[in-house]
Amino acid sequence: ASSTAPVSDDDEAVAGVEVEKIGLAFASLPPGPLIVSKVAAGQWGEQAGFEGGDEILEVNGSIAASMSADDFKAAMKARPLRFRRRPRAEVAGEDLPAEVGGPDPAPSATRGAELADLQAEVGGPAPIQSA
Numbered sequence: 001a002s003s004t005a006p007v008s009d010d011d012e013a014v015a016g017v018e019v020e021k022i023g024l025a026f027a028s029l030p031p032g033p034l035i036v037s038k039v040a041a042g043q044w045g046e047q048a049g050f051e052g053g054d055e056i057l058e059v060n061g062s063i064a065a066s067m068s069a070d071d072f073k074a075a076m077k078a079r080p081l082r083f084r085r086r087p088r089a090e091v092a093g094e095d096l097p098a099e100v101g102g103p104d105p106a107p108s109a110t111r112g113a114e115l116a117d118l119q120a121e122v123g124g125p126a127p128i129q130s131a
Contacts, residue, residue, distance in 0.1 A: 013048040015081040022081065024050055030072045034064040036085075053088030 015022050023043020027035040034056040039045045056064045059075045060082050067075070075081070 011085050011087060013050070013083050013085070015044050015048075015079060015083075017079040019044045019079060019081070022076070026056075029069040030064055030067040031069075032065055034059075034072075048083075050085070051088050055086045055088075055090075056083055057086055058082075058084035 021040075021043055023040035023045040024036050025038040025040075027037040036045075036050055036052055036054040036056065038052055039050045058064055059067065059072065060078060062071070062075065064072070
């Protein structure tokens with residue numbers, strides 16, 4: 001198996017060292033729930049089977065919701081990059097961004113700027129911006 005292919009084991013996926021951009025955007029940065037808001041077509045995240053609404057539970061063995069924004073940003077640059085996730089179907093009923101079936105979390109201007117910076121770094125689509 002190629003290291004570019006996702007490793008599936010109990011909803012785990014690994015981006016290998018050759019993956020430059022994961023192609024995931026998030027509704028907000030940790031601390032707090034880490035929900036995928038968008039998946040870029042043709043990027044690693046799509047190939048690994050991520051969908052909008054999936055919750056990232058762990059990033060390289062650290063509980064995502066407990067990470068600081070800075071630790072999360074640093075982890076996203078690491079390769080290999082291991083995710084443990086809970087698929088959208090299992091997250092249903094929780095507060096999700098409007099785009100994936102829940103209320104808009106309305107991030108602050110500062111958090112929105114952090115999301116935009118992170119999306120540029122990891123190659124995801126632009127984050128959801130509240131009006």
